[in-house]
Amino acid sequence: MTCFEQVEETSGFESLDSAVESYLSELSSSVPDSTFWSHQTVITKLREWISEPSSSEAWLESHQLCQFVEDLAENTAQDITTICGHINTLINFQSFIHQEDPIILKARLLLEVESSSILVYGEIGKHILGISTEVNFQNLSDRLSPLVTYFRERQFGTRGHAYVELILDTCSRPGCVRNLELEDFNSDNDTVTISIPETHLVSSAGLVTQRVANISPETSEALEEFITYGRKEPTAATNRPLLTTSHGRASESTLRREVKQASGNADEYPHVSTPLPHDQVSCVVPSEIWQYSILQHLEGQ
Incomplete structure (x- = not known):
């Protein structure tokens, strides 16, 4: 198994709500208020959008994040920099759930973005990974x-x-x-x-x-x-x-x-x-x- 294959294990949390509550609770005592509120806003939107997974499903997989980001891009007037800021927020939350390296999760997300008809693969890659996906x-x-x-x-x-x-x-x-x-x-x-x-x-x-x-x-x-x-x-x-x-x-x-x-x-x-x-x-x-x-x-x- 390579480091980029999709997460298959289930989360250790009882529910997605409990994961959100735990993550935001941890952040509230360790980051500035402005950072906490921005993360809370994006993660709350995600929680309202995503369906609660069954006990046999992996939580918050890359394809789910990609679909949510597509929804943000289609239904808001936010520019690419703002969208990528939301992606970084979501990746940190996904990292907390799966206890995985954010860089690995970003790369997995990019594999989903590449086939998207809504998101621009090259722009997303440059913003969230700091490398150009257009390199030869x-x-x-x-x-x-x-x-x-x-x-x-x-x-x-x-x-x-x-x-x-x-x-x-x-x-x-x-x-x-x-x-x-x-x-x-x-x-x-x-x-x-x-x-x-x-x-x-x-x-x-x-x-x-x-x-x-x-x-x-x-x-x-x-x-x-x-x-x-x-x-x-x-x-x-x-x-x-x-x-x-x-x-x-x-x-x-x-x-x-x-x-x-x-x-x-x-x-x-x-x-x-x-x-x-x-x-x-x-x-x-x-x-x-x-x-x-x-x-x-x-x-x-």
């Missing part, structure tokens, strides 16, 4: 493929390799992967525990702060190799970061430089071929790897 996916894939092949064949188990594979497998932003602790990796069941950034309301309010993501056996093997032979134990650190230098957690610039350097080396690696002309090949950066991981699923790959 094949071009990005052609640029990334040599880097991944180079790491797997020539730099297996290095810090850079672990970093790239974790972004790809977990669909996590580079900063979330950089912030992983050693204990977040579970080699017994091939998972990592990813922290959810506090830029999401559910995280800043302490309601959904992490998720457990599956990784491939190959990525798990690369991580074990890195931890055993490549990871440096920091000399002065109060925690145990996964991706380290001898001084502590590897910086964003260090990891970015490592990826760019490997990307350049991959272009000269004889076992790697790319269909792109040489003058169209440029070094890959971590943000593009994350963008690819999202687009890969939106493209149905």
Whole structure:
């Protein structure tokens, strides 16, 4: 099961009303009044619109949210920025119900929006994910493929390799992967525990702060190799970061430089071929790897 497949489990709440009541109660004591009232307004409209699910149905699935947003777009004079603000509110509520990462839920919603005759897929994607869904996916894939092949064949188990594979497998932003602790990796069941950034309301309010993501056996093997032979134990650190230098957690610039350097080396690696002309090949950066991981699923790959 990938991180973008639809939620199938039922909610732990007795009813949708109880979920709404619990969520708004939690928000009322942890966010500013203006934020609370705006969330209450949108969620109350959703509750009035949506049918109470039966005990066997999953609650608040992406297709239901998409239909509600379509209704808002058709029957109100709100602009795209306002509509996307409502989507962010609804995604936080959905995240609370399913205890899931808002980024994953946004991507699932976009899969529904893509087939909508009312909502503009490109505009919604840019506003709620912060990436352009109009990027040439094949071009990005052609640029990334040599880097991944180079790491797997020539730099297996290095810090850079672990970093790239974790972004790809977990669909996590580079900063979330950089912030992983050693204990977040579970080699017994091939998972990592990813922290959810506090830029999401559910995280800043302490309601959904992490998720457990599956990784491939190959990525798990690369991580074990890195931890055993490549990871440096920091000399002065109060925690145990996964991706380290001898001084502590590897910086964003260090990891970015490592990826760019490997990307350049991959272009000269004889076992790697790319269909792109040489003058169209440029070094890959971590943000593009994350963008690819999202687009890969939106493209149905």
